[in-house]
Amino acid sequence: MSYAANAYARTSQVALTPREAEAAILIKAAVSLQAVQDNWGAHQLTLDDALGYNRKVWTLLATSATEADSPLSQELKVSMAQLGAFVFTRTLDTLVEPSADKLTALIEINRNLANGLRGNA
Template sequence: MSYGASAYARVAQTALSPREAEAAVLLKAAGRLQAIQSDWINQAPALNEALNFNQKVWTIIAGAATAPESPLPAEIKTSIAELSTFIFKRMIDTLIEPSAEKLTALISINQNIAAGLRQ
């Protein structure tokens, strides 16, 4: 990447709001999973790394959203906790019995949450 493009990328990253940053990370995780799903035969070896990244993203989201000091309403906290539980179970299931189809829900959730954060 050229020096100018690198500088622009750094400025763009610092200019993101927290919601935009969360959306960008969710889309990055979704993109990794989508790339593996789209080229399953060649990309399946990268599955563990992509799921690990997704797990880190959702651990941070779930922790921040459900923390006692979080300003979110109780029902939103509960919904995020339940969604996170589903995501973690799906990731474990995918690790145990890998299948490209199992990534669809993870990709869709990440993309939809990111879309909501960008509104």
């Protein structure tokens, strides 16, 4: 029984709240985009992967934030929808005409939203 209690204690210490999990996923996407931007010449082949991951993250965020049963206020739902639309537009623009500078806005959005989710506004 002691082993089970210890295992539970260790697991409960590493379990993330939904907000922390969302923040961690946003940071992961930002780090991936930043790596491509920092090594533009060498990592341009990974641009599609980084943008694809970020697009998946934002598809989930925008969808869940704007669902009818979302606990967010209507104002926040609208803001998330607008932010998601910007992210999708910038992603498509970057895929069509790749440029390292176009990644900056995506990286900053992810980092700022992650900081907000963590309470570090």
